[in-house]
Amino acid sequence: MGLRGKPSQRQRRLGAELRRMREDVGLTATKAGAEVGLSAAHLNHIEAGRTSISPEKIRGLAAFCGCKQERLIESLIAMSQSNGRGWWSEYEHPPHNQAVRDLAELESMSVRLRAFQWVNVPGMLQTPEYMRALFKAGHPDMPAENREQFVEFRLRRQRLLTDPKPPEFHAVIHEAALRMEFVGREVMQRQVEHMVEMACLPHVKIQILPFRTEAYPGGFGCSFVCFDAAVAELSTVYVEHPASSPFVIDQSNLAQFSDAFANLGAVALPPIAPGAASNVSVRRDSLGLIQRLMYDL
Secondary structure: OOOOOOOOHHHHHHHHHHHHHHHHOOOOHHHHHHHOOOOHHHHHHHHOOOOOOOHHHHHHHHHHOOOOOHHHHHHHHHHHHOOOOOHHHHHOOOOOOHHHHHHHHHHHHOOEEEEEEOOOOOHHHOOHHHHHHHHHHHOOOOOHHHHHHHHHHHHHHHHHHHOOOOOEEEEEEEHHHHOOOOOOHHHHHHHHHHHHHHOOOOOEEEEEEOOOOOOOOOOOOOOEEEEEOOOHHHOEEEEOOOOOOOEEOOHHHHHHHHHHHHHHHHHOOOOOOOOOOOOOOOOOOHHHHHHHHHHHO
C-alpha cells in the first residue's frame, strides 16, 4: 500500500498521539517498532499519518509504553479504523480543500464545540444570507458559483446541531460581531433573530461579550474553536488566522485555550434565555443586549 500524500487531520492526530505515547516514556522509534514488528521507518510513517496501523499493533504499542487508559486506547483504535467517509467526502474537489473537510470530520467526532468569535458570527450559527455577505466581503473576486458551494458546505455542517444526538455547542461572541454593517441591516437583523432561535435548543448556549465588560482575559486576540472529544487527550483547537488556520493538539496549549474560553464565558453576559421575561430596561444578559441592538437595526 502506498503512502498517503495528504493525510487528514484525524490521521495526523492518530499518529501524533502514538508518537506522544512513545516519547513520553523515552522510547525510540526503533525500539518501540521492534516490539510490535515494525521498522523504525514504518513507525515514523504511521506517526506522520502517512500509513495505517492495525488495532493489534496499537494495543501492543500502548502496552509497551505502559499506557493503561483503556478509553484512550479504544478511541485511538476507532480513529485507526475509521475510513473518514462522511458526507464531507462529497466535497473532494475545488473550491473545497482538505482543511474544510477536516473541520467537518472533527465536528462529527466531538461531544462539545466551544467557539469564540471577535468580528463574525460563528459559522455554525450563520444564516445563508449572512454567509453570502461574509464571503463576498472577504473574497470580492470569488466567483458566485464558488460562494454558493461554500454556503452549501457550511449549511451541511450546521445540520450537526439538529441531529438526534448533537454535540453541546457553546459560543461566546463579541458585541462587535453584531455591529458589523458590511452585511447590511436586514441580513444582520435576520442573523440575530436566528441566533435567538438556535439558543432555544437545549444543547446550545450563546453568550455575548459586551464592549463594556468589566474584565477581559488578555492574551487571546484570535478567534478559535475547541473541539472537545469524549477522551480529553484527543481534543483539538482550531485557531483562525488570515495566513493559516492551524490545528492545535499539544496538551499544554489545549489547556491554555480551554482555560481562556472558560474565562471568556465568565466575563461575558449570561447566556441567551429566550423564555425569560423581556423587560429590556432591567435585563443585563445576552438577550437583553441583543434586544437593545435590534432597535438600532
